[in-house]
Amino acid sequence: MTWHLSIDIETYSSIDIKKAGLYRYVQSPDFEILLFAYSWDGGPTRIVDLTQGEVIPGEVIRALNDKEVIKHAYNAAFEWYCLNKFWPSPVEHWRCTQIHGLYCGYPAGLGKVGEALGLPQDKKKMGVGGALIRTFCVPIKKPAKSTGFRKRTLPHHEPEKWELFKQYCMGDVVAEVEILRRLSVFPVPEQEWDLWFLDQRINARGIACDLQLVDGALAVDQQITAELMQEAIQISGLDNPKSVSQLKKWISKEIGEEVEDLRKDTVSGLIDNVEEGRAKRVLEIRRELSKTSTKKYVAMETVACEDGRVRGLLQFYGANRTGRWAGRLVQVHNLTKNKMELDLLQYARQLVQDKQVNLLKLMFGNVPDTLSQLIRTAFVAPDGKKLHIADFSAIEARVIAWLAGEQWRLDVFATHGKIYEASASAMFGIPLEQVDKDLRQRGKVSELALGYQGASGALIAMGALDMGLEEDELPEIVTRWRNANRRIVDLWFGFEKAALSVMETGQPVGVRGIIFARESHHGNGLDFFTVQLPSGRKLYYVEPRLAQNDFGKQALHYMGPDQKTGKWSLISTYGGKLVENIVQAIARDCLAVSLVRVEQAGFDTVLHVHDEIGIESAYPEDLEKVLDLMAVPVPWAPGLPLKAAGFTTDFYMKD
Structure with missing residues (x-):
């Protein structure tokens, strides 16, 4: 018989978990577990106050290493890794309710998912939770005379708040149990749990970091930033050349025209058009300073564990709609690309490690840009490896060709693989070998922008105008690409038609091996539009409904985190977007x-x-x-x- 044990713990460490991550947080010598709340099979919640000498019952300790007992927690990676410091508990024995919520299309965060599920108020996180965590779980930032200059708050310092904190910890277990109960009718496939176990092992393994390079980069950046700021002050006479309002006013006066903002593209455009002189140099300094990527170097220094490895860089199921991983801490998913040749890259690394600022200036000119290009090179192989x-x-071009059955594209991938050239060949009706650099550019931008029902706006967003294309020729490029990829176009409209049909009739529809369906459980108040993928995994769209979109068309709408604000909002979708998700x-x-x-x-x-x-x-x-x-x-x-x-x-x- 399988038992279920739901757990929530509260902990203390002098390391800031938000900045340094779970692994360094737990590896701190002063890390300790303060409270341990638990519930057997959804029964009454009990709490153990470890700060007062209470001990976790033997049956619970034994359960941590018992494969017949499934351990549940919200963001279980935290509980699993923390508890493993004292009691072994294989990750394969755990299940994460946060991952279950993400799998079913809900946001991350116990409070957020509770709200999205409509949990009763007493089953949500108590509003004072954050304040209590700041009181008992982190050091006091500025010790005061009134509290005897103590560096942390212990239970006897704030006994009433401590009792409230225990209730809060138990409330988390109650909320987690209720979320698990509601979602259990829509289970996570075992293959996804196996993948989550693997994700924990990869995150715990980490990757080696060149801390000498990181230290050098921070030192070089500090010197270069000070020099550039001093130069900007001397040229402009401004107190703070980093101030947008001050700089906008000064540049507007200097060039004789109003500057509305100082965004990256605006600054680049002004540099291209302003004559040589004071304004141009200050704009160049502004661009150089904005390229300084110290945040990622600081993050690496903060996250690195004692063995020089950086851990916890990946969030399983971090991309809400597709289930892709997301970056955490150092944000490895948006690292600057390096454009230097290998020998120059190696030389630049050496100069930064040795803090050779003058040589960096001499050899590379723009030092902030050089530091930016070196960020990813701070991740290294350890000695002997x-x-x-x-x-x-x-991969996406291959998948969409396979999914749509666009045979000419599949033939390209089965042979030479030159999809940009082949796309231009198909669009302009000329042999592959006659595709020149100009036509390849058109093929490339079309491939990058148009696969998911994009049009002229998508081409512009992908940089078509920067490639030398004229805006009035973009509609023709869109038409040519769509004419050459009729099966992909059919896929957009096939998926959209299927979605509307499912919502109108309640009956599942299959298109190209993808099964669209409406799945509900009225007892738990759950309602989803689902997409079953070839792997067997499903995509969940929460609380689906039909409504008019911004173009006055009937469209599928669902609840999800808004991409810009992160708020739980009503989102509309269409055929091309469904194709992109899938x-x-x-x-x-x-x-x-x-x-x-x-x-x-x-x-x-x-x-x-x-x-x-x-x-x-x-x-x-x-x-x-x-x-x-x-x-x-x-x-x-x-x-x-x-x-x-x-x-x-x-x-x-x-x-």
């Missing part, structure tokens, strides 16, 4: 299959970003083995042509 980086080639979700599932294969083959994955996997290895031949594993056909996607390319390096970079 290399990093093998393997990346799926054009294609990216299938690409994510292909990566998931590869991650499992790579781990089962005995390799140590230390990082994965978008469609790229990085492993640590002492053997050069391991790269080819990983590439071969990524190219093996996926059982649930017959005919999907997968291919990966890669390289071996001492430090992480873009090849």
